[in-house]
Amino acid sequence: MxxxxxxxxxxxxxxxxxxxxxxxxxxxxxxxxxxxxxxxxxxxxxxxxxxxxxxxxxxxxxxxxxxxxxxxxxxxxxxxxxxxxxxxxxxxxxxxxxxxxxxxxxxxxxxxxxxxxxxxxxxxxxxxxxxxxxxxxxxxxxxxxxxxxxxxxxxxxxxRGLDAPRPIAGGRFTSRPGVFAWDRIDAASALLAQHLPADLRGNAADLGAGWGYLSMELLQRCPGIAALDLYEAEARALALARVNLEPFAARAALGFHWHDVTAGLPSRYDVIVSNPPFHAQGNVARPDIGRRFIAVAAEALRPGGRLWLVANRHLPYEQVLDASFGSVRVAAQHDGFKVVEAVKAGHGAGRVR
Structure with a gap:
């Protein structure tokens, strides 16, 4: 604002x-x-x-x-x-x-x-x-x-202790009141996690990482991920992600960044995953935030890099996806959500829809 x-x-x-x-x-x-x-x-x-x-x-x-x-x-x-x-x-x-x-x-x-x-x-x-x-x-x-x-x-x-960090989901994760989907696994993120292919590899980023659920799933499902940067604008959520990702510290190089994704990213990646926000203050719908996340992901991916994204089916992301990536496909649709894989064009690659 x-x-x-x-x-x-x-x-x-x-x-x-x-x-x-x-x-x-x-x-x-x-x-x-x-x-x-x-x-x-x-x-x-x-x-x-x-x-x-x-x-x-x-x-x-x-x-x-x-x-x-x-x-x-x-x-x-x-x-x-x-x-x-x-x-x-x-x-x-x-x-x-x-x-x-x-x-x-x-x-x-x-x-x-x-x-x-x-x-x-x-x-x-x-x-x-x-x-x-x-x-x-x-x-x-x-x-x-x-x-x-x-x-x-x-x-x-x-x-004073009402918003203190606490176990959720049967003790699998730590969260606290006020962060996104604080007391549960978000249904859209869970759908994306279910469809992440095991062959994702290299350096990865999670845009809008929240308390770290998608990052944990990515590391568990994709053994080829060597490094993972978490970008999150809410400091309270990022602190929780540090706690939740601690068991993976020996598995991959982890970076935790208090960062506004819409400002762009400082590094380049082979893989990006995201469940981008689409509301602002007062719960006002802001699909432009999600579109900016997609554009930033395209800028940050190396040629041939892959974006795995989940969003509400009604959100108008197709135009920016088509404009930013060499190929785009809907990998799954369920309960009002869509999972999209978008691949950045490599040198000499054509566009596929």
Whole structure:
């Protein structure tokens, strides 16, 4: 998202400062799950520190000159929060906001009405005490000065661990609330894994690797894979992939990259696998992201290199596949998904559909 695009939740979050209801502290503030946008640029926000684990959003904040840092234990007189949709993850984030707040400070949060705003507001009230709130731009903004009667410190302590990594799928993998398909094996990824041919070999990449399921399946099914780079934009998911791929460290050279795939790849590969995302903030459909993943894969593959891709059958990827690869075939279709193999043209190779 660019700083000129609409972001109603961010706009609502800054509203109490714009109209003078709340004063911006001279000692600065912490912004959890920060996003760049024009409301951040309307007035000076001295000392704002941003934390964001999603690479495209972190990069956008840095391009705008904001101070983006890795999580630490610093405390602030003001903590701003844009809570995620997943409720356990959001509750853990509210508990973190309490931990990062100086005595007497203010927590303020905002969410779209159709993204659980009322539930988020009720949750913050349970651990922090009475709130003030306002509705605007089809969002709710709500804030509190914890310390008054009504906050539940014991519940806040319990919520701090709600998004902790844990075993899933009978203990086969480690995941955590908030990452894509966090508590299950994604059906589309499973379909792709079932159709990966055993003869894939050489240097490989997994684009949008998540917590590492496809990468693990690729290494298990294809003994010729000598090296594998995982590219993932969400830092929380990439950390899980490191854990899940640890048993394969002696099997192949592994690379873990916190990276926005749409910006291109720094290396060349013989094999690429991907279940590309096609939604953006607010669950808005963004098939252009998937198309860009395909174009980037084509750029990164060596001549004769193979892309194995899974997508919803309705997504319009055929044009970019045909334009980018020498041959394209649908290897499987099931339950609304399609598995595609695309081979990059070699020197002198023709195009096959």
């Amino acid at each position: 660019t700083s000129t695009q609409a972001d109603p939740a961010l706009q609502a979050l800054l509203l109490p400062f714009a109209d003078g209801t709340l004063a911006w502290p001279s000692a600065g503030a912490l912004f959890l799950r920060a996003r760049d946008g024009w409301p951040l640029h309307e007035r000076p926000l001295p000392g704002l520190v941003c934390e964001q684990g999603f690479k495209p959003d972190a990069d956008a904040l840095r391009r705008s000159g904001w101070d983006v840092r890795a999580p630490d234990d610093g405390k602030y007189p003001l903590v701003l929060v844009l809570p995620p949709r997943q409720r356990d993850e959001a509750r853990a984030l509210f508990a973190e906001a309490l931990d990062r707040l100086q005595p007497g400070g203010v927590i303020i949060a905002s969410a779209a009405n159709d993204a659980g705003a009322k539930s988020h507001e009720a949750d913050l009230a349970r651990i922090a005490g009475p709130l003030s709130s306002r509705s605007k731009h089809k969002c709710r903004v709500f804030w509190t000065r914890p310390g008054a009667a009504g906050g539940d410190a014991a519940l806040a302590a319990q919520w």
